[in-house]
Amino acid sequence: MVQMLTKRRLSKAARQTLRLLVMVLITFLGLLLITFLIGRVVPIDPVLAVVGDKASPELYERVRIEMGLHLPLWQQFYIYISSVLRGDLGTSVLTAKPVLEDILRVFPATMELAFTATLIGIFVGIPLGVFSAVKRGSLLDHITRVIGLLGYSLPIFWLALLALMFFYAKFDLLPGPGRVDVFYEDIVDPVTGFMLIDCIIAREWEIFRNAFSHMIMPATLLGYYSMAYLSRMTRSFMIEQLRQEYVLTARVKGVAEWRVIWGHALGNCAIPLITVVALSFGTLLEGSVLTETVFAWPGLGLYLTNSLLNADMNSVLGSTIVVGAIFLGVNMFSDFLYKVMDPRAR
Amino acid sequence: MKKLFLFTFALAFFAAQLVQAATPKDTLVMASKIDDIITLDPAEIFEFSGAEYAGNTYDRLISYDVDNVSNIFGVVAESWTISDDGLTFTFKIRSGITFSSGNKLTADDVVFSLKRVIILDKSPAFILTQFGFTPENVEKTIVKVDDSTVKVVINKPYAPTFFLYCLTSTPGSVVDMKEVMAHEKDGDLGYNWLKTSYAGSGPYKLKTWKASETLNLDRNDNYWGEKAKLKRVIIRHISESATQRLLLEKGDIDIARNLQPDDIKGMANNSDVKIRKKAKGAVWYLGLNQKNKYLQIPQVRQALKYLIDYKGMEQTILDGKATIHQAFLPKGFLGALEETPFTLDVAKAKALLKEAGLENGFAVTMDTRNNEPTTSMALAIQATFAQAGIKLEIVPGEGKQTLTKYRARNHDIYIGRWGPDYMDPHTNADTFARNPNNADDAKSKPLAWRNAWDIPEMTKKADAAVLENDAGKRAEMYLELQREHQQVSPFVIMFQDIEILSKRANVEGFVLGPSFDSNFYQYTTK
Numbered sequence: 001m002v003q004m005l006t007k008r009r010l011s012k013a014a015r016q017t018l019r020l021l022v023m024v025l026i027t028f029l030g031l032l033l034i035t036f037l038i039g040r041v042v043p044i045d046p047v048l049a050v051v052g053d054k055a056s057p058e059l060y061e062r063v064r065i066e067m068g069l070h071l072p073l074w075q076q077f078y079i080y081i082s083s084v085l086r087g088d089l090g091t092s093v094l095t096a097k098p099v100l101e102d103i104l105r106v107f108p109a110t111m112e113l114a115f116t117a118t119l120i121g122i123f124v125g126i127p128l129g130v131f132s133a134v135k136r137g138s139l140l141d142h143i144t145r146v147i148g149l150l151g152y153s154l155p156i157f158w159l160a161l162l163a164l165m166f167f168y169a170k171f172d173l174l175p176g177p178g179r180v181d182v183f184y185e186d187i188v189d190p191v192t193g194f195m196l197i198d199c200i201i202a203r204e205w206e207i208f209r210n211a212f213s214h215m216i217m218p219a220t221l222l223g224y225y226s227m228a229y230l231s232r233m234t235r236s237f238m239i240e241q242l243r244q245e246y247v248l249t250a251r252v253k254g255v256a257e258w259r260v261i262w263g264h265a266l267g268n269c270a271i272p273l274i275t276v277v278a279l280s281f282g283t284l285l286e287g288s289v290l291t292e293t294v295f296a297w298p299g300l301g302l303y304l305t306n307s308l309l310n311a312d313m314n315s316v317l318g319s320t321i322v323v324g325a326i327f328l329g330v331n332m333f334s335d336f337l338y339k340v341m342d343p344r345a346r
Numbered sequence: 347m348k349k350l351f352l353f354t355f356a357l358a359f360f361a362a363q364l365v366q367a368a369t370p371k372d373t374l375v376m377a378s379k380i381d382d383i384i385t386l387d388p389a390e391i392f393e394f395s396g397a398e399y400a401g402n403t404y405d406r407l408i409s410y411d412v413d414n415v416s417n418i419f420g421v422v423a424e425s426w427t428i429s430d431d432g433l434t435f436t437f438k439i440r441s442g443i444t445f446s447s448g449n450k451l452t453a454d455d456v457v458f459s460l461k462r463v464i465i466l467d468k469s470p471a472f473i474l475t476q477f478g479f480t481p482e483n484v485e486k487t488i489v490k491v492d493d494s495t496v497k498v499v500i501n502k503p504y505a506p507t508f509f510l511y512c513l514t515s516t517p518g519s520v521v522d523m524k525e526v527m528a529h530e531k532d533g534d535l536g537y538n539w540l541k542t543s544y545a546g547s548g549p550y551k552l553k554t555w556k557a558s559e560t561l562n563l564d565r566n567d568n569y570w571g572e573k574a575k576l577k578r579v580i581i582r583h584i585s586e587s588a589t590q591r592l593l594l595e596k597g598d599i600d601i602a603r604n605l606q607p608d609d610i611k612g613m614a615n616n617s618d619v620k621i622r623k624k625a626k627g628a629v630w631y632l633g634l635n636q637k638n639k640y641l642q643i644p645q646v647r648q649a650l651k652y653l654i655d656y657k658g659m660e661q662t663i664l665d666g667k668a669t670i671h672q673a674f675l676p677k678g679f680l681g682a683l684e685e686t687p688f689t690l691d692v693a694k695a696k697a698l699l700k701e702a703g704l705e706n707g708f709a710v711t712m713d714t715r716n717n718e719p720t721t722s723m724a725l726a727i728q729a730t731f732a733q734a735g736i737k738l739e740i741v742p743g744e745g746k747q748t749l750t751k752y753r754a755r756n757h758d759i760y761i762g763r764w765g766p767d768y769m770d771p772h773t774n775a776d777t778f779a780r781n782p783n784n785a786d787d788a789k790s791k792p793l794a795w796r797n798a799w800d801i802p803e804m805t806k807k808a809d810a811a812v813l814e815n816d817a818g819k820r821a822e823m824y825l826e827l828q829r830e831h832q833q834v835s836p837f838v839i840m841f842q843d844i845e846i847l848s849k850r851a852n853v854e855g856f857v858l859g860p861s862f863d864s865n866f867y868q869y870t871t872k
Contacts, residue, residue: 043747050384095542096386175598177584183373183580
């Protein structure tokens, strides 16, 4: 009996995994197909990106054939997909390097930013949300709500430009665009790709300080968006929880107020908050396209923008796959955490 | 709350400590648009920034005086002789040149470098292959005589300076054969490696290149000539003029390369910043497609040349960034025509249109890159065309998008900028005044072809000019060619580019040449 049960469970797990895999596959295919088609429909000639304005007709034709652009569209797509399955994302026109190598190089910069921003969001946004839920109608609550609302409605690139203007141009408090001052570039070996960690490994404290100061503005800005979203969500989750009877019971039992709020009520908010944090992480990756462009931050967002403007389709497709994969991955991870933390979801 | 304030204050203070004002003493930091670099291989480089990189990191066979282009001198080639029939060039290779790798530069490297350009056959290869070199005949046409002598045989007795000027351009760079061949894969002559690497002997050597981000150069301590003054050059890609200005005024960079007139005016009172200018070879022009039924009428072409406010644009939109120029050879080239017969003259244009039976005007489109100053120029042209009843519709697009249309001859009017490929007058005569075959599937597609301008007679004249050995006579031929071209061609040539370099006051010695591959960093001090 026990054996049978395990067997059935196993096959159920296998079936679930299979279903998940098929779904991921379909999502990816769809994502690739759409990006691929957009890339081919736009009236920009990708051959020109390679050969330039002045190329002779023979050279142009040769490169067109080399790039496989003379084949029918479905065949081009088939070729692309099969090479992707072999782990080959093609070569970037702009950098003359394999796209995979490029992405591995630029992606840590984006992650470093998104990760720091999420931390800021969690450690500032959640407490703010809790405070404003508990002290509803207080000044702090109003401020939190206004901050949240602004974070929702102001475009990030605009705030970024304002921040640059004030903190860099006018008051000289923070350094300008870039990940480090330009003359510190390429001194530290990229071991992890995370500038700050690499500086610690190399014991380059001066560069560490410089990199840290460069990070303050973009990370705070992205963190602000994450914080705005998290504080709003936390507030409404908390208000919901504080109305519940178990809160009343706890209070009646004489449990200390801080435990009621931070332990009982917030504990029950944790589960929906996980989804919210995961979602906001995804949004940060998306927001990075604009932030990175404004701050000249050499991450995936800037890479994607540059590739797009130069009709470098392999890089655009490759970056899309990576962003798509992260989105899916983060969502799956939050589903998994959900199951671990909430017995009902099992 | 109080703690929060204190914390914020402390953080801001800490951050303020982090800001450094000046760039390091031994490093030149420059902001520039370098996203046009797609390769570092001199056999493939064909973009402005790439050419500048190669000019500073590789030695070419021959070079010219940036202030007097007709003064040609040897670099890797110490001297040369030309056979009486004008076909054989014998170069004596300078001894004592060492590549940054430590390898000695010999005749083998020179032969290898030239052959490599022809065999790889990338975009700039035509600069050499127009002399009849093919992958099949290079073994016979480019030959090592001994360790310090190279013999090159061309196919026609062209004006000798034509071939020599071509060797001053990027494909004439000498690469380190041993180093390159050590990285060869599947017979690619090291192409896939050199695309992102370096094997040269110039005053600077490549440290790192991150496409569309930074280009870092280090001084080449093996350089055979006077060593570069500054140890490092860092070029950072910044496309926005306003950002470049900000960095320059704050002293975070030493040189800004792409400031727009507005920003330059805005810095007029800043004594820390200085401006330098140099006329470049690029010309701004309108290409009128002869497939269009209105534009093919001679009087209409003529009328449009009177409907441009040359002075107004020069003084406002282009303010210092360009100068009026109306012939296809830019000033500084042999035989450049400096006459400017056209001014804004609406009455005359109207009379010409009437002669063409178009007194009520007509409608036409213009493909326009959506960048500055192109867009502003297009708007100004639209306004003056309207004065004669011509309704100009501006079709904006990304650079590569408008170019795609232009190359397929699907435009009416195209507003463009054309830079010469080498310093010989044939470079522009070849594209503006030659069209050997106007068919859709022609083998060669110069600008005259792109505008469907069928000119068998003029093509012959241009061909004759490049074969003329006497420089004086040759200049005369080009002047005559340009006078005719200026009147009848479907090209409204308007301006010649001026490069403006904005620098911190302490930066001296940056050499600005007439083309991008003659902008040199090695004498710069600060």
